[in-house]
Amino acid sequence: MIVVLDINALLVSIPQKSIFRPILDALISGKFQLVLSNDILSEYIEVIERKANIVVANNIAEMLLSLDNLNKVEVYFEWNLIDKDPDDNKYVDAAIVGSADFIVTNDQHFKVLNSVDFPKVNIVSVAEFLEMLTK
Numbered sequence: 001m002i003v004v005l006d007i008n009a010l011l012v013s014i015p016q017k018s019i020f021r022p023i024l025d026a027l028i029s030g031k032f033q034l035v036l037s038n039d040i041l042s043e044y045i046e047v048i049e050r051k052a053n054i055v056v057a058n059n060i061a062e063m064l065l066s067l068d069n070l071n072k073v074e075v076y077f078e079w080n081l082i083d084k085d086p087d088d089n090k091y092v093d094a095a096i097v098g099s100a101d102f103i104v105t106n107d108q109h110f111k112v113l114n115s116v117d118f119p120k121v122n123i124v125s126v127a128e129f130l131e132m133l134t135k
Contacts, residue, residue: 002098003033003102004040004102007047010048013126026133032069035071039094075090079096085107091103092113101122102123104126104129
């Protein structure tokens with residue numbers, strides 16, 4: 001399974017006591033492949049630093065970059081499929097380049113992708129993804 005984790009999906013999977021922690025644990029244990037671009041990594045660091053601190057942000061970034069199941073991609077073309085929040089397009093573009101099965105997100109802006117036939121980008125909620133992992 002190849003996925004892109006939106007920042008909201010990553011954030012809720014970090015705390016030890018979160019019901020979504022099995023997502024981060026599954027990633028670390030190699031149960032799915034993570035697609036990551038430089039833009040996504042930068043957003044991860046920026047948001048985690050704001051929510052916690054720079055040490056936590058850098059530790060998570062280093063951990064992600066050390067994973068064998070990381071697919072680091074370079075985005076050379078921007079599809080601009082999301083108008084409401086153009087910043088979300090970094091996830092879509094990485095998903096397309098990385099041939100991701102889906103983007104894991106709770107962000108409602110991604111729902112517009114359900115009406116796009118080409119390129120087809122599937123989305124699942126964090127809860128749906130957790131259910132897929134625990135089956």
